Amino acid sequence: xxxxxxxxxxxxxxxxxxxxxxxxxxxxxxxxxxxxxxxxxxxxxxxxxxxxxxxxxxxxxxxxxxxxxxxxxxxxxxxxxxxxxxxxxxxxxxxxxxxxxxxxxxxxxxxxxxxxxxxxxxxxxxxxxxxxxxxxxxxxxxxxxxxxxxxxxxxxxxxxxxxxxxxxxxxxxxxxxxxxxxxxxxxxxxxxxxxxxxxxxxxxxxxxxxxxxxxxxxxxxxxxxxxxxxxxxxxxxxxxxxxxxxxxxx
Numbered sequence: 001x002x003x004x005x006x007x008x009x010x011x012x013x014x015x016x017x018x019x020x021x022x023x024x025x026x027x028x029x030x031x032x033x034x035x036x037x038x039x040x041x042x043x044x045x046x047x048x049x050x051x052x053x054x055x056x057x058x059x060x061x062x063x064x065x066x067x068x069x070x071x072x073x074x075x076x077x078x079x080x081x082x083x084x085x086x087x088x089x090x091x092x093x094x095x096x097x098x099x100x101x102x103x104x105x106x107x108x109x110x111x112x113x114x115x116x117x118x119x120x121x122x123x124x125x126x127x128x129x130x131x132x133x134x135x136x137x138x139x140x141x142x143x144x145x146x147x148x149x150x151x152x153x154x155x156x157x158x159x160x161x162x163x164x165x166x167x168x169x170x171x172x173x174x175x176x177x178x179x180x181x182x183x184x185x186x187x188x189x190x191x192x193x194x195x196x197x198x199x200x201x202x203x204x205x206x207x208x209x210x211x212x213x214x215x216x217x218x219x220x221x222x223x224x225x226x227x228x229x230x231x232x233x234x235x236x237x238x239x240x241x242x243x244x245x246x247x248x249x250x
Contacts, residue, residue: 003202004049014040014202015209018057022213025061027221028229029174030153031236032058034243049202052194055185056203057210062179064214069172074165077135078173081156082180084136088143089184106249112154112241116161120234126164134159139177153178154240161237167221167229 005011017039025032040050142155
């Protein structure tokens with residue numbers, strides 16, 4: 001059985017990273033890719049291995065949160081967001097032909113740092129009324145970023161943070177949207193030859209770590225107050241934004 005791991009220590013290290021990444025993913029609804037792909041890139045020969053692995057192992061976490069929060073998911077709103085994303089995802093590659101990726105990611109990062117910082121310090125501003133054009137627009141931007149850079153989550157996270165939805169709705173909505181992203185990316189990856197046998201076997205090998213991380217994240221979210229959840233999400237936005245800026249300016 002061929003896998004993407006060259007040794008048992010690599011597999012063990014990858015499992016430890018997956019536990020942390022999946023716990024964060026189930027707890028907040030985002031952040032797994034930032035943690036896992038960035039960490040695994042330090043020891044895996046091909047960063048595509050980490051990207052495909054996390055796409056495959058994200059399915060159980062997305063399914064778990066959708067099932068547990070299904071009554072709180074705003075399905076109509078999720079549909080409008082995904083409608084925009086479905087257009088943006090295939091168009092993402094076209095952005096590379098007309099703009100400098102480094103500049104775009106740096107701008108996105110700076111925006112996330114400022115917006116997340118405003119929420120973090122306790123701003124009471126909320127998006128009370130949602131214009132009909134806003135959800136598909138947010139989805140379109142997320143799709144463009146996802147198709148171009150593989151990082152389509154931040155605009156959607158910021159949108160729900162600005163609306164001030166409760167943590168159950170927040171996590172459920174995000175996971176429903178990301179499951180839609182996965183449904184689009186899987187056939188694209190397959191057609192591109194990225195869903196190789198070693199990568200699929202590797203995903204199956206780390207499933208116990210996925211289950212453990214998902215359980216930890218689910219238990220942790222039950223203990224979090226709404227205010228602490230909001231602040232941690234805001235801090236996560238600042239962190240993601242800072243990482244994007246530093247990576248582009250390094």
